[in-house]
Each structure stands twice: as C-alpha cells, then as structure tokens.
Amino acid sequence: MIFEASDAPELRTAHVIVVANEKGGSGKSTLSIHLAVALLKAGYRVATIDLDIRQRSLTRFFENRASFANTAPWPVELPRHFAPDRAEGANVHENESAEFAVFAEAIGEVEHEYEFVVIDTPASDSYLMRLAHSLADTLISPMNDSFIDMDVLSRVHHDRARRGMVSQYAEIVIEARRKRRLVDNGLIDWVLVRNRIASLKSNNARQVDQALRKLAVELQFRVAEGLHDRVIFRELFPLGLTALDALEEANHTLTPSQVSARREIETLLGDLMLPERVEGSDHLQSRHLWFEAISGYYRELTAKKAE
Numbered sequence: 001m002i003f004e005a006s007d008a009p010e011l012r013t014a015h016v017i018v019v020a021n022e023k024g025g026s027g028k029s030t031l032s033i034h035l036a037v038a039l040l041k042a043g044y045r046v047a048t049i050d051l052d053i054r055q056r057s058l059t060r061f062f063e064n065r066a067s068f069a070n071t072a073p074w075p076v077e078l079p080r081h082f083a084p085d086r087a088e089g090a091n092v093h094e095n096e097s098a099e100f101a102v103f104a105e106a107i108g109e110v111e112h113e114y115e116f117v118v119i120d121t122p123a124s125d126s127y128l129m130r131l132a133h134s135l136a137d138t139l140i141s142p143m144n145d146s147f148i149d150m151d152v153l154s155r156v157h158h159d160r161a162r163r164g165m166v167s168q169y170a171e172i173v174i175e176a177r178r179k180r181r182l183v184d185n186g187l188i189d190w191v192l193v194r195n196r197i198a199s200l201k202s203n204n205a206r207q208v209d210q211a212l213r214k215l216a217v218e219l220q221f222r223v224a225e226g227l228h229d230r231v232i233f234r235e236l237f238p239l240g241l242t243a244l245d246a247l248e249e250a251n252h253t254l255t256p257s258q259v260s261a262r263r264e265i266e267t268l269l270g271d272l273m274l275p276e277r278v279e280g281s282d283h284l285q286s287r288h289l290w291f292e293a294i295s296g297y298y299r300e301l302t303a304k305k306a307e
C-alpha cells in the first residue's frame with residue numbers, strides 16, 4: 001500500500017467509524033455506545049447506524065437513552081439514529097439492492113451535516129457488513145486478550161508452517177481496503193482495540209500483546225489500549241447511560257473504577273487519532289489533516305513490512 005500526498009481523496013464531511021469484528025461478543029456494541037456518547041459529549045454532531053439487525057443492541061441503548069432523556073434532570077445528548085431493516089425477499093440480488101438503497105440513503109442524509117457516523121455491525125458476515133467496511137474511515141475491531149480472538153485475524157497454529165495464514169475476517173478488511181482505494185483513493189485506518197482487559201497483567205496477555213504487534217505490521221493495523229473489564233461498562237445499559245454521563249448529579253458517588261472508566265474512554269478517543277476540532281477551521285479541513293497524518297503512519301508501516 002503506497003500513499004502519495006497527491007493521491008488525497010475527495011473526503012466527505014462525516015468521518016465514518018465502523019465497529020466490527022467477526023468474533024461475537026468482543027465488545028462491538030459496547031464500544032459503539034461509548035464512542036458515540038463520548039463524541040456527542042465533545043459537542044460533535046453524531047449519527048449512529050445499527051447494522052446488527054437481529055440483536056439491535058445499539059438501537060435498544062438509544063431507545064433507553066431517549067426515554068431517560070424525557071424526564072432526565074440534566075440534558076442528555078442523543079445522536080441521529082438509523083436502524084435499517086434487512087430485506088427478506090426470495091431474490092438475493094434484489095435484497096442486496098434494497099439494503100444498499102436504505103443504507104446509502106442513511107449515509108446520504110448525514111454525510112455532509114454530521115461530523116461523525118458510528119456504525120455498529122453484527123458478528124456474522126453479510127452484504128451490509130462488507131458494505132460498511134468499505135465505507136469506513138476508521139475501522140475499530142475490539143478483541144479480548146485471547147488467542148481465540150486473535151485466531152479470527154490470523155490463524156494461530158502450533159505448526160509454524162501453517163501459522164500466520166490470513167483468516168477470513170482479515171480478508172474482508174483487505175478486500176474493503178482494495179475497493180476503497182479504487183472507489184475514492186481513500187484509506188481505512190484499522191485499529192484493534194483491546195477490550196475487557198484484566199486488571200492483573202498475565203503471561204497470556206503479554207504473549208497476545210507481542211503477537212498482536214507482529215501481526216500489526218503484517219496486516220497493517222494499529223493497536224489501541226482499550227477498556228478494562230468493568231461493571232460500569234455494562235450496568236447502565238437499561239437506563240441508556242454510560243460512565244460518561246453526569247452520574248454524580250443523580251447522587252451517585254463515583255467509584256474509583258468509574259473515574260478510571262472515564263479516563264479509559266478519553267485515552268481511547270486520543271489513541272483513535274480521529275479528526276479533531278481546530279479553532280478557526282471546519283471539520284472537512286480537520287479530515288484532511290487526519291488523512292495526512294494517517295497516511296503518513298501507514299507509509300511507515302508499509303516500509304517496515306517491506307524490510
């Protein structure tokens with residue numbers, strides 16, 4: 001993958017963040033929820049799209065949040081939310097066209113007015129899931145510190161000769177990147193976010209970490225230290241709230257773990273290196289700065305891979 005400065009694509013205003021990984025239960029919806037709320041709290045215009053048509057976790061969360069907002073003692077930020085339905089006709093081709101139309105309409109509605117679009121995806125491979133991948137500016141894949149989760153990216157095998165084969169999910173990302181370059185010369189910043197990290201650093205965590213850093217050069221992704229395993233990341237779902245909300249105003253004294261949770265989300269936002277608001281310039285300009293910074297990073301990673 002070689003990027004030239006002159007190759008800069010026509011960027012849309014909205015920065016599309018897709019949260020995806022074929023590994024079920026890795027934390028896609030949890031990360032989507034926390035990122036969307038964090039960006040809203042930072043004052044950005046945020047749209048959310050729930051492509052997990054069966055589970056609808058992101059949709060359920062924002063329904064809960066909207067109903068909390070009705071009687072909330074403090075202002076509760078809400079995104080513009082889309083929950084497209086799956087087309088269930090007999091003809092696969094027609095279904096894909098219908099799904100494409102609904103998804104494209106949602107993106108079309110928000111791509112110029114909103115600054116971020118956060119898309120949660122299902123664990124299963126589907127047409128819409130692949131489509132979302134090829135639209136991603138930032139692709140976030142949460143994973144647990146486990147060789148089972150790593151295996152979804154690259155086969156972890158005791159036999160050295162068979163180790164390191166690219167797995168199906170990595171193929172999906174490689175294909176999305178290829179398409180993306182053809183369509184608008186854009187790039188997909190792929191960030192692996194570690195999730196449910198245990199408080200005590202184990203031998204296993206260290207081994208996974210090492211293996212992941214090697215794989216990062218091979219598959220061209222970045223690694224971000226994500227979220228620890230904390231009750232606060234799951235207990236507020238029924239209320240549509242997160243650790244970032246003004247819990248202290250509801251006479252809920254923040255525990256040290258909740259304070260740490262907020263810090264972890266802030267650090268994660270920093271690690272994602274998303275376009276940031278710059279005084280005196282608009283979001284599209286920030287997106288261009290982002291593109292330059294990220295393409296520089298991948299140029300270096302490509303050179304490292306070639307060594």
Ligand SMILES: Nc1ncnc2c1ncn2[C@@H]1O[C@H](COP(=O)(O)OP(=O)(O)OP(=O)(O)O)[C@@H](O)[C@H]1O
Binds near residue numbers: 028121195229233
């Ligand atoms: N950092 C965390 N701390 C505590 N619990 C977590 C954390 N991340 C995720 N969980 C919990 O783990 C479970 C799976 O998380 P989540 O639903 O976000 O994963 P997912 O990847 O969206 O799953 P699916 O593939 O089924 O869509 C949920 O019960 C969630 O509350």
Ligand SMILES: [Mg+2]
Binds near residue numbers: 029052055121
């Ligand atoms: Mg989910």
